Structure formats: C-alpha cells, structure tokens
Amino acid sequence: MALRELTGKTALITGSTAGIGAEAAGLLAEAGADVVVTGRDSDRGAAVVRAIADRGGRARFVAADLTDLASLHRLATEAGHVDILVNNAAAFPVAPTVSQDLESFDAALAANIRAPYLLTAVLAPGMVAKGAGSIVNVSTMAARIGMPGLSVYSATKAALESLTRTWAAEFSPAGVRVNAVAPGPTRTNMVLSTLGEDAAQQIAKTTLLGRLATPREIAEVVLFLATDRSAYLTGATLAADAGRTAA
Template structure:
C-alpha cells in the first residue's frame, strides 16, 4: 500500500488483534477507521497511529445494534478494506448457556459482519476492487468444551466467507478468513485466565500463545495486494493446532 492509497475499516480495533491490525494497516499507508464501543480505548489506538505519522479516526459502534452499524457504514464511507474482527466470546457449557448471551453473540458475531458487509460491499464492487477479511477461530474446526456458541458463530462466518467470495470476487472483491489459535488478548485471558491460556499452549505444535501482532500480520497480508490470488480461503494461524 502507498500512503493514502487505501481506506481500511477494522471493527473491534480498540485493543488486542484489532488494534494491532489498525496500527499495521496505518504503517502500510492506509487511512484507518478504528471502531469499537469504548471511545477512550479507541482514542488511544488512534493516538498510537497518529503519533507514528499515520492517519486514523475513531467511529463508535455497537455491533449488536443494526442502527449503530448503519451509522458506522455511513461514517466510514467507501472503504477498500473491511476487517470483521469484533466479536463476543462467551464461554459456557451448552446446558448452562444463557439465552440472552446466545442472542448477543449471534448478533455481534454473525449478524453484524453480515449487515456491515452488505452495506460496504457495493462501494467496493463499484470500484472493481476491495478486500474483506473475517476473523474466525481454530474452535470453528475442532470441538472445544464450553465454546459451543463462539465456535458456531465463527463457523457461520467462515461459511459466509465462501459465499461472499462466490458473490463478490467476479467483481474484483476478495474475501478471506484468518482463523487464529490461542492468542494473548485481554478477552481470552478474561475468559479462561492465565492458567487456562497456558493449557492451550500445550495443544499447539509451537507450544506457545500467539502475540496479537502475529495474527495482525496475517490479516494485513490477506488484505494486501500480495494476496491478490487468494479468495474464499481460511488461513489457519494457530501454531499447527488444527493440522497436527
């Protein structure tokens, strides 16, 4: 990317993988739209970009609210890159799952990227180019106790990747997914704790957690012209967890 050549919208970019992706996109020359619910954290992400001579702005959005999503799409305008990163990470055995949390996760993890993509894709199609990157999880491919809702929503997102690739790629818009393995983010640590996170490391071929930046690098690659022949793909960035 050349400076000011691309506009990139990243949902859930006030921390973790999202904020690292925003910083990498900006460093690669994109004008970045940082989005999330927490304005203070959003401002911190924007500041980290502008302090490094990048370009970014924050647009608040609640992904469980369709009206807020529509406003986000309108304020973002025509974008070249859309990263559907924001998600709710509920952890509960199926028999104990709270119905309200189930509905919230379906709204944030499936309906939100669906509606946002439906709003943004026409602008990309009109330009004849664009890249959509969905962020899934290794749990969409392997059964993990307590993650029934999260894994199901991410499996749905991977299915949407394939459908959107079939619909949009003939117009020059690529759609791909990155499926991270265990990553050291606040959301993961808040859900499973430090001990639980360390247990995850024993299941990977590399024997460690990912740093958020490592996943962000894969997202940047999929969004960039370096991945120009990739569409409809799900890239496992999981230290070999789903392969060995």
C-alpha cells in the same frame, strides 16, 4: 520500514480498540491506509488513534456497538466508502451448552454473524463498483475443532467461515477478495479475562509451537490478506494456530 502499499485506501476494522484489531489497525495505517477504528470504548479508541498518529499514520474513531442495529448502520454511514473491511469484533461467551444463557447467546449471534453480514452487505457494493477491495473475516481454530464450553462462539465463527466462501463466490468475479484468518490461542485481554491465564496456557500447549500467539502475529496475517500480496487468494481461511488444526 513498512511498505506504503495501502496508500489511498480506507480500511474499517471492527473491534479495533484492543487486541488483534488494534494491532491490525496500526499495521494497516503503517502500510498507508486511512483507518477507521471502531469499538464501544471511546477512550480506548482515542488511544489507538493517537498511537497511529504518533507513528505518522492516519486514523479516526467511530464509536459503535455492533449488537445494536442503529449503531451498526451509523457506523456504515460514517465510514463511507471503504476499500478494506476487517470483520474482527466478536463476543466470546464461554459456558457448557446446558448452562448457556440466552442473553449472551443472542449477543454472540448479533456481534459475530449479523454485524459482519450487514456491514458486508452495505459496504461491498462500493468495492464492487470500484472493481477492487478486500474483506477479511477473523474466525478461530475453534470453528474447526470441538472445544468444550465454546459451543456458541465456535458455531458463530464456523458460520463466518461459510459466509467467507459465499461472499467470495458473490463478490470476487467483480474484483473483491474475501478471506478469513482463524487464529489459535492468542494473548488478548478478552481471552485472558474470559479463560484465565492457566486455561489459555493449557490450550496453547496443545499447539505444535506450544505457546500463545501475540496479537501482532495474527494482525500480520490480516495485513497480508488486506494487501495485494495475497492477490490470488479468495474464499480461503488461513489457519494461524501454530499447527493446532493440522496435526
């Protein structure tokens, strides 16, 4: 049985209608949090909310397109005070640098940097006023190693890891912890539909464990960083990549 250690807390998880985000939403709800599920697809969002309710959790869905500023501000307003912010949503363009199109380049900057930046700027002051809170940013192992075709994605995530350290320096003296998790290759629809099964498996073989992660395995790290189990961690990026960046 899950510990109800997040009872009385509200968690906003971006990109939580599928993959790592949906798994994280379920785990935080099982731990007692009231979860705000968000994404662009209302049907998938409703399915995540139903699944959480079926397990006795509490969740609501707020539709949002994080590349749209008006939608982003509506999300922050409708979420209200949050104790836990998980910046998980991301655009995942794959292309050689010389053929990277500007439209997807700009969309990745908006989703992967601007959205978490603005959500943090709006929601962190409420945590500071309360003297407690946890912000978890979802990065990638590609922020630390060079991977052909991932120039934009890896650069935006490296920026997010830098923001993790800066936000920790800014907010942690007031009791708000800011950390990141950097997953390795994970069996999500986004990864498989973008890279394909064969390419994803080839990347997985470069890890020390030689396999893809499940979304649940990464979500467990998000849960750890969201709770007081990680009370002495801030400004850290945890590599959940089966040892790929270690050896």
